[in-house]
Amino acid sequence: MSIERIAILGTGLIGGSVGMALRQNGFTGPILGWDREVVQAAIALGREAITEIASDPITAAQQSDLVLLSGPVFSILEWLENLAPILRSEQLVTDVGSVKGILCERASGLYNQPGMPGFLPGHPMAGKEISGAANADASIFYNAVWLFTEGANSAGMSPEARAKAIEWRDWVHRIGCRAIDLDPKRHDELCAWVSHLPQFVSTALSALLEEKFRDDEDLRAIGGRALREMTRLGASPYSMWRDIAHTNEEAIATTLHALEQRITHLRENLKTPELRTEFDLANRFRLPKQGKHSAK
């Protein structure tokens, strides 16, 4: 095996969950964990998501076969830039960033070229609306999809890094995920629809209800499953979503605008036969069954 030692930079919800999933599924090598908040690394260690806390992320990355970047998009961007000049061509960097266009673009001059380390852009469609290593959970990957967006950029990856990329895909499979490869731009467009749109609609609805019904006990008593589902993501952290909003703004704005127009159309047709057309169309939309906890 060529991945014997792993560094996880960012040991919060996703980084911690990946560490736990790897160890629970047979990875026996050292996993060095580092987090901007040292308490997150300490919790991750306590939960056996990592085997040791790295005091210096640069050294930890240099000493590992694979470096997993886990955190908000801009933090991954920064690590990509900082690590490229100091890693060796046989090392592999991979990530869990939610937006891939900007990351792949920035990485294209820095990775997968002669003498440069390898980069395999990834994105597990798994998560929770709550953050932190304390909420890490290996089972979020069970039956989830792990997206990869290598595109043409990875053609220049060294054979050693390539071997690690293949091995990493195997680990992704072992922890319960199905891999799907997408072009980065298409990734960002699809994720705007399936992930970012639900988040921002849920944020808008939760903010609206909080403002309008701040102290209304009846609303909270009456609100049932439908309202809970529609507002669950309202609890999501700004720190993560600010980066997504910034780096995928155009695609997200397109989906939100389309939904605004569709809701307006429906509102204007609450009493017309057009309402039936909308229900008929909506009735035809089906998602495959999936594991309860998998995917955001």
Next chain:
Amino acid sequence: MSIERIAILGTGLIGGSVGMALRQNGFTGPILGWDREVVQAAIALGREAITEIASDPITAAQQSDLVLLSGPVFSILEWLENLAPILRSEQLVTDVGSVKGILCERASGLYNQPGMPGFLPGHPMAGKEISGAANADASIFYNAVWLFTEGANSAGMSPEARAKAIEWRDWVHRIGCRAIDLDPKRHDELCAWVSHLPQFVSTALSALLEEKFRDDEDLRAIGGRALREMTRLGASPYSMWRDIAHTNEEAIATTLHALEQRITHLRENLKTPELRTEFDLANRFRLPKQGKHSAK
């Protein structure tokens, strides 16, 4: 006990679930079931939601202490009008209608007056996005809220009907519900926010996705928990929601318009500090924990 014999007119998802819940919680008297679709009554009988199929709903109602009207709002409206002249003052009619203003208004001249039967308007906040007696389930009431909107209209109820109303509230409690009393107008406004708004947003989103991604396998593979939650209600039947849209249009349109504006605001601020304000507000919105299946 004054409720010894019950007629359920409309033995679909909710009517069937009520019958099952009553019998599983100790109601031992006859429950006569009738449905516009005889197969629904047959399924309800097979599932022991009712004890016999009524061939004639009018006779079944006349022979029962309590008549439960269960179905779309307009069907309940029609039954309210048809039953008022033929029931006795000691009999009680109650319902599960989703919109209460129009029902209470129409009932005010026909019930709860000397010589007229009693009417206790009710609305369990429980359900599923799928309909029919085959999907009936007594557990949907566990930890749910059952709303009542008697208002001042019930002052003229006969003592015999009043006793049945008190007893019915006790049954509602026994099957797992917490009763909350609301003014009909406030009921309709609150339900527009917690139930009707989520439904129509889910319909709009599902219709939009079906139109845009009809045959896209990637979207369906990637779509996870967030998208499933936001589109679950897209499967809801038009037949039920047409009546709700018609009879609560103004309140629903108000909520949809408010959400449209809020989404627009968020879309226009994806890259400004205002995004943090929206996330902060949304993060503060909290619903109490509730039973998994309870409430729509």
